[in-house]
Amino acid sequence: MPGEFEYIAWLRAQTPADPRVLIGPGDDCAAIATPARAVLVTTDMLMDGTDFILSEIGPRRVGRKAMAVNLSDIAAMAGTPTAAVVSVAIPRSESRPTHPPPSREGESLPSPLAGEGGESSSRERGKVTRVGKRRPSSSLLSAPSPARGEGKDNPPFPSGRGTGGVDLAAELYLGLREVADAFGVALIGGDTNSWNGPLVISVTALGEATARGPVRRNGARPGDWLFVTGPLGGSILAHHLDFTPRVREALLLHEVVNLRAMLDISDGLAADLNHLCEESGCGAVLFADAIPVSDAARVLSLTSGKSPLQHALGDGEDFELVFAVSLEDGAKLLASLPIPGLAKIGECVDAGLWLESAGVRQPLAPAGWVHDLGE
Ligand SMILES: [Mg+2]
Secondary structure, eight states, X not given: OOSHHHHHHXXXXXXXXXXXXXXXXXXXXXXXXXXXXXXXXXXXXEXXXXXXXXXXXXXXXXXXXXXXXXXXXXXXTTEEEEEEEEEEEXXXXXXXXXXXXXXXXXXXXXXXTXXXXXXXEEEETTEEEEEEEOOOTTSTTOOOOTTSSOXXXXXXXXXXXXXXXXXXXXXXXXXXXXXXXXXXXXXXXXXXXXXXXXXXXXXXXXXXXXXXXXXXXXXXXXTOEEEESSOBSOGGGTHHHXXXXXXXXXXXXXXXSOOOEEEEOSSOHHHHHHHHHHHHXXXXXXXXXXXXXXXXXXXXXXXXXXXXXXXXXXXXXXXXXXXXXXXXXXXXXXXXXXSTTOEEEEEEESSOEXXXXXXXXXXXXXXXXXXXXXX
16 A cells, blocks of 8 residues: 555445444544444553564454454443444554563553544654644544644654555554454544554444343352353463454353353453452352363463463453353253353352362462462
8 A cells, every 4th residue: 555545545445334334434423323222332452562562463463352352341241342443553664663662661651532622642752742633533543634733743644754554554454354344343433643652552342232231240149150151271372362252152141041240351260250259249169170271271381380270260361251140040051052162160159269179179369379289
């Protein structure tokens, strides 16, 4: 793609008609049809050097992950994702950071909301500067208009010095679209700035609750059974980039049983289960033998000094769902196994977080650590 205007035209041509989208990219706002039920809203920001390493994985996988983590949160409420907006800070092509990126300690990163009131922000030599009126927020990954905001210190995207930034933005967009298309999500707008910092991408996803309502974290009760939708641990080896958000699984489960509490595993099984217990006001015991351990966790354990189970308990970004159901519903799930990989991993108790192994119950730290696993 030779330049920014071609890029914008290309982007708009990429956006298919969607009956839910009344006004798509290109205006000051997008407009979507009012859904029949509660609107779910979630946002997640990913940063080069923290959530991914751009130089190792490339922009397309970054785009995939940025969309998928948001859809995973919609899945965690058993909702149907419908639309998303994307804000991106693109590194200028000649100033891509080498890794590790420079520390941002002490600097204030402008948020996607920075410049509220009609301005957008751009970083120059570590300093946030205002660069004029905010561009139309619905022009997805749009380039700043050179007619406004352009100046000696704030050249137009992609800096007018090569097409690296545009290529990066286009690859990101294709990654976003790959996951969005797989789940019928309309990309309805966004904002793109360029700066001398690393790639930052923030996606805000909208979803719609089902007729049964959104599934929250706070409905688990002592005696409930706990399930997980797939194997855990070792996501750092690739799964955290290439996972499939469990949207379909959540919707299916929500039809079959009453999901009392649910979340997606981003921090790690033990930590996220602890969140669920805190919100529900109960405790939980996990059965060590029942926790599905991924192949990646086993591979990682060969060199990490941790056991596969410790990886399954403590590693983050599995993006499987953990949920609580009544024991009657639990038995129904075990009998029918509507989801491949579905596993009962424990039960809710009155208080505490526990790991039970060979009939012995011991405290489990929310970080996944347990004293002497005996392995
Ligand atoms: Mg979540």
